[in-house]
Amino acid sequence: MAKVDYEIPELQEYVEVPELESGTMAHSAPYVAKPEFQEPLGYVGEVQDDWKEKTLDAMGDMLGKYRGLQVFMDSCVKCGSCTDKCHYYLGTKDPLNMPVARQDLMRRVYRRYFTFAGKFFGKLGMPEFVGAKELEREDLDEWFSYYHQCSQCRRCSVFCPYGIDTAEITMAAREILARVGIGQKYSNEIIGKVYKIGNNLGLPGPALEDTLEGLEEDVEDETGVKVLYPLDKKGADILLVTPSADFFAEPHVDGLIGYGKVFHEAGVSWTLSTTASEAANFGMFIGSYENMRKISLRIREAALELGVKRIVFGECGHAWRVAYSFLNTLAGPFDFLDPEYPVPQHILEFTWNEIQKGTLNLDPSRNDDMTLTFHDSCNVARATRMGDEPGGQFTIPRNVIKSVCNNYVDMDPDTIYEKTFCCGGGGGLLTDDLMEIRIKGGMPRMTALNNVIEESGVTHMAAICAICKSQFTKILPYYGMEMDQIVSVHQLVSNALILTGQVDEDDEDTDEEAA
Amino acid sequence: MPIEVNGKTFETDEEGYLANINEWEPGVAEVMAKEDELELTDEHWDIINFLREYYEEYQIAPAVRVLTKAVSKKLGKEKGNSKYLYGLFPYGPGKQACRYAGLPKPTGCV
Numbered sequence: 001m002a003k004v005d006y007e008i009p010e011l012q013e014y015v016e017v018p019e020l021e022s023g024t025m026a027h028s029a030p031y032v033a034k035p036e037f038q039e040p041l042g043y044v045g046e047v048q049d050d051w052k053e054k055t056l057d058a059m060g061d062m063l064g065k066y067r068g069l070q071v072f073m074d075s076c077v078k079c080g081s082c083t084d085k086c087h088y089y090l091g092t093k094d095p096l097n098m099p100v101a102r103q104d105l106m107r108r109v110y111r112r113y114f115t116f117a118g119k120f121f122g123k124l125g126m127p128e129f130v131g132a133k134e135l136e137r138e139d140l141d142e143w144f145s146y147y148h149q150c151s152q153c154r155r156c157s158v159f160c161p162y163g164i165d166t167a168e169i170t171m172a173a174r175e176i177l178a179r180v181g182i183g184q185k186y187s188n189e190i191i192g193k194v195y196k197i198g199n200n201l202g203l204p205g206p207a208l209e210d211t212l213e214g215l216e217e218d219v220e221d222e223t224g225v226k227v228l229y230p231l232d233k234k235g236a237d238i239l240l241v242t243p244s245a246d247f248f249a250e251p252h253v254d255g256l257i258g259y260g261k262v263f264h265e266a267g268v269s270w271t272l273s274t275t276a277s278e279a280a281n282f283g284m285f286i287g288s289y290e291n292m293r294k295i296s297l298r299i300r301e302a303a304l305e306l307g308v309k310r311i312v313f314g315e316c317g318h319a320w321r322v323a324y325s326f327l328n329t330l331a332g333p334f335d336f337l338d339p340e341y342p343v344p345q346h347i348l349e350f351t352w353n354e355i356q357k358g359t360l361n362l363d364p365s366r367n368d369d370m371t372l373t374f375h376d377s378c379n380v381a382r383a384t385r386m387g388d389e390p391g392g393q394f395t396i397p398r399n400v401i402k403s404v405c406n407n408y409v410d411m412d413p414d415t416i417y418e419k420t421f422c423c424g425g426g427g428g429l430l431t432d433d434l435m436e437i438r439i440k441g442g443m444p445r446m447t448a449l450n451n452v453i454e455e456s457g458v459t460h461m462a463a464i465c466a467i468c469k470s471q472f473t474k475i476l477p478y479y480g481m482e483m484d485q486i487v488s489v490h491q492l493v494s495n496a497l498i499l500t501g502q503v504d505e506d507d508e509d510t511d512e513e514a515a
Numbered sequence: 516m517p518i519e520v521n522g523k524t525f526e527t528d529e530e531g532y533l534a535n536i537n538e539w540e541p542g543v544a545e546v547m548a549k550e551d552e553l554e555l556t557d558e559h560w561d562i563i564n565f566l567r568e569y570y571e572e573y574q575i576a577p578a579v580r581v582l583t584k585a586v587s588k589k590l591g592k593e594k595g596n597s598k599y600l601y602g603l604f605p606y607g608p609g610k611q612a613c614r615y616a617g618l619p620k621p622t623g624c625v
Contacts, residue, residue, distance in 0.1 A: 002605055002606045031530075189622060193622060199623070200622060200623030200624060201575065201622060201625065203575050204573065204575060207575045210581070211578050211581060214578075214581055214584065215580075243624050244623055245623055245625045248578040248621065248623070249578070249624075249625040250579050250580065252624075253578065280624060316624075430624060432530065432610065433529075466624035466625075470624050470625050474607075483597070483601070484597070484598070
């Protein structure tokens, strides 16, 4: 755990609505993308003299394209329902992190240039009379700061009586900024890597192959069973599209091992793809329809090239939102896939089906060293579904966990299901330059977790999103917990799943000793 | 912010990663570690050297599991885990150790 020069929130029994402290996070901003990261995405490299015209043109363009944005700009009545719902406000006390106030940074400029009242009073030199504001260069910096203190988690939207979707406003603001030349380095560099190499990490084919071979060896060492983790296998039934963090990081990779074991036991043929070796779609984070579409098309191309019949997504939160809600529009129609199966399908839907069919030999006692809770990832919870019943995105992950673990406890009901708190690192904020906001924004979730640890003896929290897993790994130690208390759901499945013909490594040792 | 090593200047990016991996020399790691108030031991160098070898072959830092497996083979099973690596590099093996080794920062959801 690295040292920090800011205060880490102290966990209390309840999250209290803090007294306002203006400007506590005004200094927070991610690195600005250099021209080399802007241009491959179709953006201007740097801010030009015509920034004002560009900003207003971009805003006008977005308002015309996205009716929702126009409605969200117009319909807020400042009722205040959203104010205390944001983890970043709760963790930072900064009033501009109240969703209504953050939205208003853009809304007041919208009012000045796109409404009659704003234009009229603006010309009289008193735009503030109608909540409007002249656009100044500093506004763009303030947008860049505070629109990167929103993880597009949409918790506030659940409580908004008008259904205003804060994420849409954040996305629009980021797209406007990028078009003016103020893109975010983290997201834009990553999208460039997806285009150039095929995934967020920049993991080239040979490294991917080596990593997968290593996993095959490990699983065989542990179980005595040769489970395959195939790459670019033409004619496979299933294309698995999973976040590249699953190849790289912990506990993500333990989840990937689990997917492979489930496919193996289900007796289906599957493959990963080098060119579509990434489920994540950061085009959504930066609010760029064009980039989101381009990233999605790789999946279509890989599916066609490999001749698969089905597409299954691994554990990744926003990827599942893009897949479930937008993939068909962005990259469809998928009429070449098998219509008997959902297009696309979530790995948890797949695993839950197999559990119900009884194809998996599960021994939940293999997870008895843990008591689990489950963190609903914001994009999965509030923007998607699983299975064919409402709320499947909540019940299916829990059903799977309970099938493979004997000890399970939910966190405070106000912090799960559709009211779940963001991990603090979503929406393109999972970068070291935003560590302070990530740590502070994680406070509400950490509070709920700490409570079930103390009251119910919870030892581990499971998640189904690569960002959540990485974020918790990083922030848990700041709250006095251990980094490995976060686990993948399919890691739990992997632990409990006894493969056909499995000989446990330990048993083998014992046998050898006995012999 | 450029760093000075034995009188030579090395360009770095905003996050302190070496701009050109080919310019790397052991002194770079020493200077970077000193800035983090960390003293590099043989254990640190084992990791840094492995990272550089792996990068040379695959043009990417090794996955955590690949790294822990290599450590486990070389230094014994009890050291083949992330905790050992985080003990050596508190900012994370992927990020801190890669920076010392002159590798680019691993990006993405990691």
